[in-house]
Amino acid sequence: MSGQGQGRAVVSLRSVNKTFDSGTVALDGFDFDVNPGEFVSLLGPSGCGKSTALRIIAGLSSASSGTVEWCADAAPAGGIHSIADSNSSSNSNPSPNKISFVFQEPTLMPWANVAANVRLPLKLAHIDQAHITGAVNRALERVGLAEFADSYPRELSGGMRMRASIARALVTEPQLLLMDEPFAALDEITRFKLNNDMLSLWQELRRTVIFVTHSVFESVFLSQRIVVMTPRPGRVFADIAIPAPYPRDEHFRTSAEYAGYCRTVSAALTQATAGGEL
Amino acid sequence: MKARVLRIGLPLLVLALVLVAWDLAVRGFAIPAYVLPGPGLVLATLVADAELLWQSLLVTLAITVQGFLLAAVGGIALAIAFNQWRLIEYSFYPYAVILQVTPIVAVAPLLLIYLPQPMAVLACAWIVAFFPVLANTTLGLNSVDHNLIALFDLYKASRWQVLWNLKLPAALPQILAGLRIAGGLSLIGAVVAEIAAGSAGAGSGLAYRIAESGYRLNIPRMFAALLLLSAAGVVIFFLLSGLSHLALRRWHESAIRQER
Structure with missing residues (x-):
């Protein structure tokens, strides 16, 4: 139902299963395609495996069985990378520069100032210093933290720390941006503000974003498409398009159209969770 | 205020x-002064015997500092080795623990048999001071934020990049806490070994002075030497606390004063 699913998905997962050593089945027959430039949300209750799916896409975790394919643009230099079936332990991970990950917590290094935190991915890739400075400044400006380059994480508010985390994710100019409930721990006012900023960034940069959330309202506001997951084991329950045009602003947030989408998605989520136990 | x-x-x-x-x-x-000297007499002895005591203090301090430095370098290096190579940890950790739990007073006489006295004293200072550095550093290296490790993983950091850019800075507060304990302990280790060496050795450390003065019933000098020893301990503690504060003041909770 993803529409233009075939062709050149940025990443595509086919009947992916993930069973942890503890016996917990996090994902079972999970199929998921993401198209280039798309903003797609994975929506589901806590523990439905959506974070697990995101970690598999990031290459931080491997599927127990099934296949994960990254397209060349979001994969290591040269060629299409597939693999990750049950028999092959050699899971070729996607390239560091092409995929970025934003965690639920800002996950900044407390001993390093904002600029040093944002610089980290480039430093680890041994990019030369001249290029780094420019890239770091650009990333900081994008999230509105240019003035706070020398501040330490503890000196910033929760929202600003998350901005720094997003700047770090953007500094490599990734093809695919993975976000794991990045705003869940923030207060509503800050969250709305960051949602707005996130959307303008996305419109400006046009990167592919996979956004994990348990908030119906957040997912409807942000996404072009929402994949609703069932809990335990995680599976795709519904794939709902949100065709409202961008830019979406405060006006959209209070519109009847928005409320209508929210109702549809809420209903799907209720059905999805009714099936499994919580 | x-x-x-x-x-x-x-x-x-x-x-x-x-x-x-x-x-x-x-x-x-x-x-009488040979039972309990008054504070005035202790102070007077401190001044009168200043030269002798100062020499002894320098000897003890030299051993303490050497023991501390060896413990710091050895403890941190071994903790890194444990962290990087599981097999080394499995092989040696039990013995590090045994070394620690065996009372140093009981080990000192043995060391004095096999090693020349200054070396034995140094070995004692090292053994006592080494374990807190090892234990704290190990704890620090193992308690790095999992998401930060995932992040380094995502960006394909090499294991040395992870060690240098992530694990060591993250472990810094624990390392410094270990060093602070080690500073005091290496003094204790040196003193214990000097006492164990007793009059048998040619040592002229402060603890030896205490033992010697005890035999001669020179109680005021015992007090004076004791005073110097605890002053040395306090100075070591403050120096290491200052170092810790300098290193952590910008970012670690322990070094930040909250306004209420």
């Missing part, structure tokens, strides 16, 4: 009261 005055003033007041009570008791009960 008021709290600060109290924090400095109150201990000084207690000290003054204790000294006055001590002095009054010695005078009032006419206690």
Whole structure:
């Protein structure tokens, strides 16, 4: 139902299963395609495996069985990378520069100032210093933290720390941006503000974003498409398009159209969770 | 501000009261100096024997500092080795623990048999000081934020990049805490070994002075030497605390003063 699913998905997962050593089945027959430039949300209750799916896409975790394919643009230099079936332990991970990950917590290094935190991915890739400075400044400006380059994480508010985390994710100019409930721990006012900023960034940069959330309202506001997951084991329950045009602003947030989408998605989520136990 | 005055003033007041009570008791009960010297006499001895005691202090301090540095380098290096190579950890950790739990007083005489005295004293200082550095550093290296490790993973950091850019800075507060403990302990280790060496050795450390003065019933000098030893311990503690504060003041909770 993803529409233009075939062709050149940025990443595509086919009947992916993930069973942890503890016996917990996090994902079972999970199929998921993401198209280039798309903003797609994975929506589901806590523990439905959506974070697990995101970690598999990031290459931080491997599927127990099934296949994960990254397209060349979001994969290591040269060629299409597939693999990750049950028999092959050699899971070729996607390239560091092409995929970025934003965690639920800002996950900044407390001993390093904002600029040093944002610089980290480039430093680890041994990019030369001249290029780094420019890239770091650009990333900081994008999230509105240019003035706070020398501040330490503890000196910033929760929202600003998350901005720094997003700047770090953007500094490599990734093809695919993975976000794991990045705003869940923030207060509503800050969250709305960051949602707005996130959307303008996305419109400006046009990167592919996979956004994990348990908030119906957040997912409807942000996404072009929402994949609703069932809990335990995680599976795709519904794939709902949100065709409202961008830019979406405060006006959209209070519109009847928005409320209508929210109702549809809420209903799907209720059905999805009714099936499994919580 | 008021709290600060109290924090400095109150201990000084207690000290003054204790000294006055001590002095009054010695005078009032006419206690002879070979049983309990008054504070005035201790101070006078400190001045009179200054040269002798100062030499001894330098000897003990030299051993302490060497023991501390060896413990710091060895403890951190071994903790890194444990962290990087599981097999090394499995092979050696039990013995590090055994080394630690065996009372140093019991080990010192043995060491004195096999090693020349200064070396034995140094070995004692090292053994005692080494374990807290190892244990704290190990704890620090193992308690890095999992998401940060995932992040380094995502960006394909090499294991040395992870060690240098993530694990060591993350472990810094624990390493410094270990060093602070080690500073005090290496002094204790040196003292224990000197006492164990006793009159048998040619040592002239402060602890040896204490033992020697004890045999000669020179109680005022015992007190004076003891005073110097604890002063040395306090100085070591403050130096290491200062170092810790300097290193952590920008980012670690332990070094940040909250305004209320």
